[in-house]
Amino acid sequence: MSELHYLTATELARLIRTRQASAVEVLQAHLDRIEQVNPHVNAIVTLAAERAIEAAKAADAAEPDGLLHGLPVAHKDLVDTAGIRTTYGSPLFADHVPAKDDLVVERLRAAGAITVGKTNTPEFGTGSHTVNEVFGATRNPYDLSKSAGGSSGGAAAALATGMVPLADGSDMGGSLRNPASFCNVVGLRPTPGRVPGVSDTAAWYTLSVQGPMARTVDDLTLMLSAIAGFDHRSPYAIREVFTPEPEEGVAGLRVAWSPDLGGLPVDPRTAAVTATAPAVFERLGATVEEVELDLSGAEEAFRTYRAWNYALSFDDLTGLGPNTAWNVERGREVTGAALAAAERARSRLYQRMSAFFDTYDVLIAPVSQVPPFPIEQPHVSEINGERLPDYLAWMRSAYWISVLHAPAASVPAGFTTDGLPVGVQIVARPFGDARVLRVARAFEQATGHGRQRPRL
Known part of the structure; x- marks a missing residue:
């Protein structure tokens, strides 16, 4: 014990459900781990230990109920948690305590x-890159002199070091995938609407999604099963119940391999x-073909819609940090003609990639260019x-994919x-989230890279 x-969430859930371990024992093991390693990586910035202990005691006193019964989880400091400080990484909200939970928090609880x-x-x-003026930077567990990525860098570092078995994150331009890549964990950017968000300012905005992070694909699937599902407050929430694919492995699948997503610079390392990666899929029985990918239009569409969203969301705030302020300024420059051009570009790209996925089951490529x-x-x-x-351009390998309205995982x-x-x-x-997870699991099982722990 x-x-x-470092046990998986799936295994911990089984132990708690069968009373071989208590929720209090599991929580205490993670609280001890947080005390031991968090000072080195700065991943968890607000701890709710007393509240968690009471919740664990209540879980032990009740009949196991729910997919995640008794499992510790951490929430990104962008999502509201009732009664727990939520700063959004901004000095403007350094002491902010929300009165209600975001939908993803509601579903996890x-x-x-x-x-x-x-x-x-x-x-x-x-x-x-996870750094802010409230809490400072989160360090990479595999090399404390390096970045943990972002914007879900705290979640990725906490998972990699065993501080929690599950964590939520969000992704507009790679914020679930990039830190997963940097910290040797798994993250899924679901199809928009799979995990619905509730917004009273940008309800139809589809570039930003919430999703699960974990250390294994099975745990990722478990968490997605808990947080996915329709909600009438989201105009594009998916009504279909998320169900993992029953098939195992990738034998017979058609895999497209793009080493640079159509000409992007990629660090030789x-x-x-x-x-x-392609050889792994070939050994597993997939047909792999290197492709010349055409993602033209993705740059224009992403930057235009991202900028527009920043102006929509933060235009009335003063005292913003330089990166946020820069995005707001770009948003103020967006015209109706620019939005029309971005919509045309994205629509053409969507149809082109729809035809692409008539030929290939999945695309594999680098997550980050460095x-x-x-x-x-x-x-x-x-x-x-x-x-x-x-500062945006180095993440094109992730944010070009964001424009596709497609599910994407980092493994x-x-x-x-x-x-x-x-x-x-x-x-x-x-809508092929289950396919992504099936392929990711096969790759994970064949390689085992995720089992290599950081040496703090």
């Missing part, structure tokens, strides 16, 4: 999960790791000698020669 903190605390994020989730970078570095400014125009693919984690991105057509 001394290693309870309804499934029996126990809130342990909040995980670090950049201000309003802006950027793929990342490229060397992700290039090993491995984890120095924590003092605000963002990646150059890849392979190519100067990047701004550990291996390590660079200096021991830094690298993930592979698995993408299916819209």
